[in-house]
Amino acid sequence: MENPTRTRCSVLIVGAGISGITAAKELAENGAEDFVIVEAADRIGGRMRKEDFSGVTVELGAGWIAGVGGDHINPLWEMARHSNLRTCFSDYSNARYNIYDNNGNIFPAGVAAEAYDKAVESAIEKLENIEESDCNSDETPSSPKRPIDLAIDFMLHDFEMAEVEPIATYTEFGESEFLVADERGYEHLVYKMAETFLFTSHGKILDNRLKLNKAVREVQQLRNSVVVKTEDGCVYEANYVILSVSIGVLQSNLISFSPPLPSWKTEAISKIDIMVYTKIFLKFPYKFWPSDPDKEFFIYAHERRGYYTFWQHMESAYPGSNILVVTLTNEESKRVEAQADEETMREAMEVVRQMFGNEIPDATDILVPRWWSNPFQRGSYSNYPVYVNHQLLQHIKAPVGRVFFTGEHTSDKFNGYVHGGYYSGMDTGKALVEEMRGEMARERENHHKFLLQPLLALTLAQPGAVFDIPRQLLRLHSSSNLGFST
């Protein structure tokens, strides 16, 4: 009897975020439909994730469609338009004029603008110095010291403001960013895409090629296949695997590889940083902050870099929601993830009171996403080193045997973004289809040789003999063996 926990398929896709789903769609559109998608979570979408917070849909992960309004259309913007996803334009440029000190005073526009320009100049200079010294300089560039400079430095670097260096997302797709403010969530776009090739009914995916709550722990490459084991004891055997887990997961020891990944791959994996980015949502009984659109983003200047620095009110996205969002990154994110939410609420309230005074009410609710502690994420998105060489880019996305790698971190142009995940999934899907077709052609050829050689030998042994080789013997090897529908 067949083992019910053992599944055979042509392609196994690990992860159902935008890259995994796009790769599967690419396979399906090319007739390679014998795939299974295994996903550790109980949902698809990965880092595109909405949650209900005090009656409002908030985005815990990706929130913005970044890169809109340029010569080329961002594919995510196109999809959002098709789905009538509600979005709001975000004008970050005002943030620098809404910088609060710890007495609740806003820095005068002139002071803020001067500090901002100086920070941009110094960032560009630093970048040029690194370039000139070919990354070998031991000189540590001087760091900003004043709270306002620290706040601006945080904004420029941790939020990738395009003034410092050209970023492909903005140069290619345009400089505007739109916040998704739709109760279906940003993840709706992943569902819409999945619907085009997976069986769905009443908005639910019922296709048994999608397996949720399946955490992959082992990937074993054999001569002609890959065996993948999940935490719950299921075994999948496939001709090929597409691994779409994040760079953070690859850097952790969640998945073991047998044989181990080659050193060129592990070195590339270790060279890419993972950024932790945490949006903390705070609900208030009423609004006490200035809620004009030009006050949407505001900054708190503290002597500790990144300490509850970057704030946003949700009035433009959800009028009357009385929600503030503060964004923390990296070490501050890890610190708050490790502490109780009550403590985070206390710290955040102290900062809100420094900006808006002691009379303001306490927040009534808090939501702290934990991207770093999540074993299936281990961070928010990849961050390439300032200078990346071509080889690193090649190595990070190159397949190892029958295991193909995809995900936003493998997109050399758009890593870190949703559209990076989308393009990487598409590229990996295409590369695999090509590989499968190549393998099919090689098998056909071998099959041919295998059948023809003995006949040829006989022909040569009996001069003048004519053999009628049955056509079906020469028929090309059945394409369905590789997962292509015939």
Ligand SMILES: Cc1cc2nc3c(=O)[nH]c(=O)nc-3n(C[C@H](O)[C@H](O)[C@H](O)COP(=O)(O)OP(=O)(O)OC[C@H]3O[C@@H](n4cnc5c(N)ncnc54)[C@H](O)[C@@H]3O)c2cc1C
């Ligand atoms: C807080 C935050 C803010 C962001 N903001 C933006 C933004 O505003 N705009 C933007 O464009 N991008 C943003 N991003 C980045 C964007 O969300 C990602 O680049 C993109 O969603 C990544 O898609 P992916 O398919 O590569 O990876 P994922 O979405 O992570 O998909 C990988 C999937 O693999 C699954 N998985 C992991 N390990 C296993 C395992 N062992 N077995 C089975 N399944 C596994 C995971 O559960 C996940 O579903 C943000 C991300 C975060 C976290």
